[in-house]
Amino acid sequence: MDFQNNTGPETASEEEIFVPSDDVREHLVVVGNGMAGCRAIEELLARDAGRYRVTIFGAEPYVNYNRIMLSPVLAGEKSFDDIIINSREWYSENNIELIAGDPVTGIDRTAKTVTSQSGRTVGYDKLLIATGSDPFIIPVPGKDLPGVISFRDMKDVDTMLEAANGGGSAVVIGGGLLGLEAAHGLTLRGMKVTVIHLMDTLMERQLDEAAGWLLKTALEGRGQTILTGANTAEIYGDGKVEGVRLKDGSEIPASLVVMAVGIRPSTALAREAGLDVNRGIKVDDHMVTSDPDVLAVGECVEHDGNVYGLVAPLWDMCRSLADGLTDQHTGYKGSVTSTKLKVAGLDVFSAGDFSGGEGCEDIVLRDASRGVYKRVVVKDDKVIGAVLYGDTADGGWYFDLLKRGEDVGEIRDLLIFGQAFASGGGALDPKAAVAALSDDAEICGCNGVSKGQVVACIEAGNCSLDAVRGSCKASASCGSCTGLVENLLAVVLGDDVQSGPKTMCKCTSFGHDDVRREIVAQNMRSIPEVMQKLHWSTPDGCSSCRPALNYYLLCALPGEYQDDQQSRFVNERMHANIQKDGTYSVVPRMWGGLTNPRELRAIADVVEKYDAPMVKVTGGQRLDIFGIKKEDLPAVWADLNAAGMVSGHAYGKSLRTVKTCVGSEWCRFGTQDSTGLGVKTERMTWGSWMPHKFKIAVSGCPRNCAEATIKDFGVVCVDSGYELHVGGNGGIHVRATDLLCKVSTEQEALDYCAAFTQLYREEARYLERTAPWIERVGVEYVKQRIVEDDAGREALRARFLYSQSFSQDDPWAERAAGANAELHQHLDPIAIAAE
Amino acid sequence: MTDWIDIGTLADIPQRGARTVRIAGEKEIAVFRTGDDKVFALVNECPHKKGPLSQGIVHGHSVACPLHNWNIALKTGEAQGADEGCTPTIAVKEEGGRILIARPTEMKAAA
Ligand SMILES: Cc1cc2nc3c(=O)[nH]c(=O)nc-3n(C[C@H](O)[C@H](O)[C@H](O)COP(=O)(O)OP(=O)(O)OC[C@H]3O[C@@H](n4cnc5c(N)ncnc54)[C@H](O)[C@@H]3O)c2cc1C
Ligand code: SF4
Ligand code: FES
Numbered sequence: 001m002d003f004q005n006n007t008g009p010e011t012a013s014e015e016e017i018f019v020p021s022d023d024v025r026e027h028l029v030v031v032g033n034g035m036a037g038c039r040a041i042e043e044l045l046a047r048d049a050g051r052y053r054v055t056i057f058g059a060e061p062y063v064n065y066n067r068i069m070l071s072p073v074l075a076g077e078k079s080f081d082d083i084i085i086n087s088r089e090w091y092s093e094n095n096i097e098l099i100a101g102d103p104v105t106g107i108d109r110t111a112k113t114v115t116s117q118s119g120r121t122v123g124y125d126k127l128l129i130a131t132g133s134d135p136f137i138i139p140v141p142g143k144d145l146p147g148v149i150s151f152r153d154m155k156d157v158d159t160m161l162e163a164a165n166g167g168g169s170a171v172v173i174g175g176g177l178l179g180l181e182a183a184h185g186l187t188l189r190g191m192k193v194t195v196i197h198l199m200d201t202l203m204e205r206q207l208d209e210a211a212g213w214l215l216k217t218a219l220e221g222r223g224q225t226i227l228t229g230a231n232t233a234e235i236y237g238d239g240k241v242e243g244v245r246l247k248d249g250s251e252i253p254a255s256l257v258v259m260a261v262g263i264r265p266s267t268a269l270a271r272e273a274g275l276d277v278n279r280g281i282k283v284d285d286h287m288v289t290s291d292p293d294v295l296a297v298g299e300c301v302e303h304d305g306n307v308y309g310l311v312a313p314l315w316d317m318c319r320s321l322a323d324g325l326t327d328q329h330t331g332y333k334g335s336v337t338s339t340k341l342k343v344a345g346l347d348v349f350s351a352g353d354f355s356g357g358e359g360c361e362d363i364v365l366r367d368a369s370r371g372v373y374k375r376v377v378v379k380d381d382k383v384i385g386a387v388l389y390g391d392t393a394d395g396g397w398y399f400d401l402l403k404r405g406e407d408v409g410e411i412r413d414l415l416i417f418g419q420a421f422a423s424g425g426g427a428l429d430p431k432a433a434v435a436a437l438s439d440d441a442e443i444c445g446c447n448g449v450s451k452g453q454v455v456a457c458i459e460a461g462n463c464s465l466d467a468v469r470g471s472c473k474a475s476a477s478c479g480s481c482t483g484l485v486e487n488l489l490a491v492v493l494g495d496d497v498q499s500g501p502k503t504m505c506k507c508t509s510f511g512h513d514d515v516r517r518e519i520v521a522q523n524m525r526s527i528p529e530v531m532q533k534l535h536w537s538t539p540d541g542c543s544s545c546r547p548a549l550n551y552y553l554l555c556a557l558p559g560e561y562q563d564d565q566q567s568r569f570v571n572e573r574m575h576a577n578i579q580k581d582g583t584y585s586v587v588p589r590m591w592g593g594l595t596n597p598r599e600l601r602a603i604a605d606v607v608e609k610y611d612a613p614m615v616k617v618t619g620g621q622r623l624d625i626f627g628i629k630k631e632d633l634p635a636v637w638a639d640l641n642a643a644g645m646v647s648g649h650a651y652g653k654s655l656r657t658v659k660t661c662v663g664s665e666w667c668r669f670g671t672q673d674s675t676g677l678g679v680k681t682e683r684m685t686w687g688s689w690m691p692h693k694f695k696i697a698v699s700g701c702p703r704n705c706a707e708a709t710i711k712d713f714g715v716v717c718v719d720s721g722y723e724l725h726v727g728g729n730g731g732i733h734v735r736a737t738d739l740l741c742k743v744s745t746e747q748e749a750l751d752y753c754a755a756f757t758q759l760y761r762e763e764a765r766y767l768e769r770t771a772p773w774i775e776r777v778g779v780e781y782v783k784q785r786i787v788e789d790d791a792g793r794e795a796l797r798a799r800f801l802y803s804q805s806f807s808q809d810d811p812w813a814e815r816a817a818g819a820n821a822e823l824h825q826h827l828d829p830i831a832i833a834a835e
Numbered sequence: 836m837t838d839w840i841d842i843g844t845l846a847d848i849p850q851r852g853a854r855t856v857r858i859a860g861e862k863e864i865a866v867f868r869t870g871d872d873k874v875f876a877l878v879n880e881c882p883h884k885k886g887p888l889s890q891g892i893v894h895g896h897s898v899a900c901p902l903h904n905w906n907i908a909l910k911t912g913e914a915q916g917a918d919e920g921c922t923p924t925i926a927v928k929e930e931g932g933r934i935l936i937a938r939p940t941e942m943k944a945a946a
Binding site for chain 2: 079081082084085086087088089466469470473538539540541542543546547565566567568569570571573574578580582822825826827828829830
C-alpha cells in the first residue's frame with residue numbers, strides 16, 4: 001500500500017510560480033488582471049501556448065474574476081468563489097506569474113520596464129495595458145467621507161455587504177445600469193434604498209422615455225424610492241456619511257452612498273508613459289498603441305473614436321490582439337453593443353441607436369396590461385435600434401438583424417411582433433430560432449461566446465451541456481443562456497444529443513433499464529460484480545451510478561443484499577438531512593400525522609437539550625428539528641427512541657410521510673376514516689427504499705384537504721369507497737395525479753397501494769419520481785399491471801410485503817445502540833515529534 | 836521541518852469513505868481512504884459553498900460534495916469538470932501502520 005504525499009496549501013498572495021531566468025522566450029507583461037487582460041492571455045494561449053513568457057500585474061488581491069457577476073454576489077445569488085474565471089491553477093498550469101495586489105505605478109518605455117507600488121521592476125518585450133476604467137466621482141463636497149463608495153470591484157461589494165448588515169438606508173447616485181443593479185442588491189440585502197438620477201429617464205442612454213417610465217414604476221413597486229431630475233448638491237456627515245442633500249434643499253439620510261454615475265477609461269499610466277491618449281488609450285486594429293511594443297485592450301482603450309463599457313466588445317478586441325501577437329492578421333473593426341438589464345425579474349433590452357433623427361421610423365408596440373413595451377427603429381429598411389421592456393425574448397433576433405444590416409422591408413409589418421410572426425406565423429420552434437442566428441450572434445454574454453464558437457465546440461465532440469460548459473465556457477456562469485446552448489446542441493447533433501440509449505452515467509454504456517434487467521438475469525449480488533460483468537469504465541463508479549446500483553441490488557435481493565454504506569448519499573448514510581451549514585435536521589415519524597403529549601414533550605426536550613435553533617412543521621405534517629451536529633445525532637435518536645418514536649426517513653429515497661386530514665372521526669364532511677387509513681398505510685409502507693422520495697396522502701372526502709392529488713399515491717375517500725390516485729408531484733413541475741381506479745374497502749386500498757409501490761420500486765429508474773415514470777410508461781400500462789391483472793397485482797403486493805419484512809427496522813435505534821459510532825466521531829490526533 | 840500528527844490506522848477509515856479530525860485552532864480536516872487504499876487529506880470544506888466533503892461519495896480518487904455534487908480531486912483539492920475552485924490539501928503519509936498528517940500551517944483558500 002502506498003500513500004500520497006500531497007502538496008501543501010496555496011494562497012493567492014503567495015508567489016509560487018517561479019519562472020526560471022533561463023526562460024528565453026519573449027516576455028509579455030500585462031498590467032491589469034481583469035476581464036480583458038486575462039481574456040487576452042486566454043486567447044493567446046489558445047493560439048500559441050508556448051510563444052510568450054507571461055507576467056500579470058493586478059491591483060486587486062484576487063485571481064481573475066467575472067466582474068459582471070459582482071451584481072449577483074451583492075444580491076446574494078452567488079459567492080465570490082462562484083465568479084472566479086481563472087483559478088490559481090490556471091495561472092500555474094500555464095506558467096503565468098501573477099503579481100496580485102501590487103499595482104503598476106510607472107512604465108519606462110526606453111528601458112522597457114514597469115515598476116510596481118511595492119518597488120518591483122520587471123522588464124518586458126511586449127507590454128499589454130488592460131487597466132479597465134475608473135469610476136467617475138462627482139466633485140461634490142463630502143465625496144471623500146467614509147461610506148461613500150463606487151461599484152466597481154469586490155472590495156466595493158464587501159463594503160456594501162458590511163453596510164447592509166447594519167440595515168439602514170442607502171443612497172445610490174446614478175440611475176444607469178450599474179446604479180440600478182447596486183440598488184437592487186442593497187434592497188435585497190434589506191436596506192432602504194433611494195436612487196438619485198440627474199436625468200428624467202432612468203438609463204436614458206439605453207432606454208427611451210416610455211420604457212424608462214415602466215422601469216421606474218416597477219422599481220418603485222419593489223420598494224425603492226426613485227428620484228429623477230434630482231441633482232446632488234452635497235454629501236453630508238460628521239466623520240462619516242449621514243446623508244445626501246439635493247440642490248432643491250431636500251435631504252435624504254443614508255449610512256451608505258454608492259456613486260454609479262459613470263466610468264472613465266483608466267489612462268493615467270499610459271498618459272504618463274507618453275502614449276497617445278485621447279478619451280482612451282489610442283489603439284489600431286490589432287490593439288497596438290502609439291508604441292509598437294505596447295498594446296492595450298479593454299475599457300481603457302479608444303478604437304476608431306469609440307470607447308466601450310461592456311464585455312462583448314472586449315472579447316472581439318482580445319481575439320484581434322491575440323491574432324496580432326501570433327502574426328495572424330484579422331483586425332478589430334469595432335463593435336455594436338446591446339444591453340440587457342440582468343436585475344432579476346425585470347426584462348429590459350436595448351441595442352443600437354434609437355434617438356431618432358432624419359429618415360428614422362419608429363415601430364412601437366405597447367401592451368399596458370402586460371407591462372410590455374417594444375420599439376424598433378428602422379432606417380432605410382434596416383433595423384438600427386431596439387428597446388424592449390417586459391418581453392425581451394426577441395432581443396437577440398433584433399440585435400442580429402441590426403448587426404447584419406439585414407433588409408427588413410419584406411417583414412416590416414410583422415417586425416414588431418417578433419421573430420415567430422415575422423418568420424411566418426405561429427410560435428416558432430426555438431430550435432429553428434437559434435438555427436436562424438448568424439454565426440457571430442452572441443450566445444453567452446458572461447463569457448463572450450458566439451454561436452459559431454459554441455457550434456465549433458459541439459462539433460469538436462462536446463456533445464452534452466456539461467461538456468460544452470467545460471470546453472468553451474458557454475452557459476458556465478450565470479446560466480441564463482442554457483436554453484440556447486441546449487437548442488444549439490439539438491440543432492448540431494440532431495437526435496444524437498445525449499440520446500440514443502441514454503447511459504446510466506459516464507462509467508458505463510448501459511442504460512438504467514438494461515442494468516436492472518442484467519442484475520436479475522445474471523443474478524448479480526454486489527456492486528463490484530455488476531461493475532465487473534458490465535464492463536464499468538471506472539474503478540469504482542461515480543456518485544451517480546453507485547447509489548443507483550446499490551438501490552437496484554437492494555430492490556432485487558431483499559433480505560440478502562448487503563447494503564453498501566459508501567454508496568449512499570450522505571443523508572441516508574447519516575439517517576438525517578444534511579443542511580447547508582453541514583449540520584443535520586431530524587424528523588421523527590408521526591404516524592399519519594398524529595402525535596401526543598409524550599412525543600411532543602420528547603421533541604421539546606431534544607430541542608432544548610441539544611440547542612436546536614429551529615423546529616418546523618414540515619409540508620408532510622411532521623416536526624423537523626434543525627441544527628443538530630453530527631456528533632450529537634446518536635444521542636438525539638436515543639432520546640426520541642425512548643419516547644417511542646422512530647426515524648421518519650425524511651432524508652431518504654424512501655417512503656417519507658403519509659399525510660392525512662381528520663376525516664369522518666371529526667370532520668363534518670368526512671365520509672371515511674382517513675386518519676385511520678393513513679396510519680395503516682404508513683405502518684405498511686414505512687422503511688421502504690424507493691427510486692426517489694415517495695409521498696402518500698389520504699383525504700376524507702372530495703374536498704381533499706390532505707392534497708392527495710399531488711402525491712405519489714393518494715387516496716380520496718368518497719361515499720362509496722376509495723378513489724386511488726397515482727403519479728402526483730407538488731415539486732417544481734406540479735403534476736396532478738392520474739386516477740388509477742376506485743375500490744370499495746380499506747383492505748383493497750392498502751393492497752393496491754402495496755402493489756403500486758412495488759411496481760414503481762421495481763421498474764422506475766433511480767431518481768425518477770412517480771410522475772415522470774408514469775409519463776414515460778403511460779398510465780394505461782400501470783392500470784394494466786395493477787387493476788386489470790389480479791394475479792400480477794397480488795404478486796407485486798406479496799413481493800412488497802416480503803421486502804418490507806426486512807426493511808422495517810428503525811435505523812436510528814441501531815445507531816443509538818452504538819452501531820457505526822465512528823461515523824459520528826472525529827479521529828483522535830496525537831501530536832508526535834517534529835521531523 | 837514538518838510537524839507530523841498521528842491520527843490512527845487505515846482501518847479507522849472505511850474504504851471509499853472519510854473520517855474527520857480536528858486539530859486545535861485549525862479547520863476540520865477530512866481524511867479519505869479510496870477504493871485502492873490510498874489516503875488523502877483535505878480541509879473539510881468544499882470550494883463551492885463549504886460543503887463537508889467528508890460526507891460525500893468517494894469514487895476513484897475524487898469525492899462528490901454532498902451539498903451540490905461538485906467533484907473534487909482528492910490529490911489536489913481541485914474542483915473537476917466545469918467547476919472551478921480548490922480546497923487546500925494536507926500532506927499525509929503512512930508509517931508503521933499509522934496514518935500521519937502534517938500539522939497544517941496555512942489553510943487559506945485561493946483568493
Ligand atoms: C458591477 C458591474 C456590473 C457589470 N455588468 C455588466 C454586464 O452585465 N454586461 C457587460 O457587458 N458589462 C458589465 N460590466 C462592465 C464590465 O465588467 C467591463 O466592461 C469589463 O470588466 C471591462 O474589462 P477590463 O479588463 O477592461 O477592465 P476590468 O475588468 O475592470 O479590469 C481592469 C483591471 O485592471 C486593474 N488595474 C487597474 N490599474 C492597474 C495598475 N496600475 N496595475 C495593475 N492593475 C491595475 C484593476 O484593478 C482591474 O482589476 C459591469 C461592470 C460592473 C462593475
Ligand atoms: S378532506 Fe373532507 S373529510 Fe378531510 S378534512 Fe377536508 S372536508 Fe373534512
Ligand atoms: S458546497 Fe460543495 S458543491 Fe456546493
